Amino acid sequence: MTTDTQLLLDHNRAWAARMERDRPGFFTGLLAQQKPRYMWIGCSDSRVSANEITGLEPGEVFVHRNIANVVVHSDLNALSTIQFAVEHLKVAHIMVVGHYGCAGVRAALQGTRIGLADNWLRHIRDLKLRHRKRIDHLLPEQQEDVLCEINVIEQVGNVALSTVLQDAWARGQQVTVHGWVYGLRDGLLKDLLVSMDGTETVVEVFRTAIKRYPRSPGPVVDAEADTTFDSLDDD
């Protein structure tokens, strides 16, 4: 009987045979080394596959994924992956890629309890509080889309401010960090125009990107908008 997983192994055999038939030497060519030009930092969501939606083949993109594409300054997993990509693989571009309809962003926005991941998503909930004047006045579905985008912009900043990128730029290495968001509805990637290619670009690019989200013209009505979070304002 063919099980669910046996099906995958069967597909793999067929794919490998097809690749070798159509492009003899494809696998042995990749055997010696990988030299990807791109690094992808994305959400673990099964609908957002880095290679498939960008048309990249094995060997062309180095991937790190986690729930809601968060880059935390103390996350040794993400930092180690970024360091390897920048210092050893010498990627030219790092793309932080969020997606609309992200369950992690939605849970952070609504304060839904999931479990252990609540602590991880707290990073996004903090962003929602910091930028609440740009988010809370929007309709609920708009809030989610905007928080998905702001999360990407913030994570681009976190990658850019990591010791890995700071050191790379200090020694003159050319590597650019980009922020994209993927639409589940249409399969299209949107460039959030937050590309950073040097330490001197970080603050201005970040500010310009965030200012694209207008603040509420009136007073903010938010149960959590008390003085506790005043220091988190994005003024």
Ligand SMILES: [Zn+2]
């Ligand atoms: Zn997601």
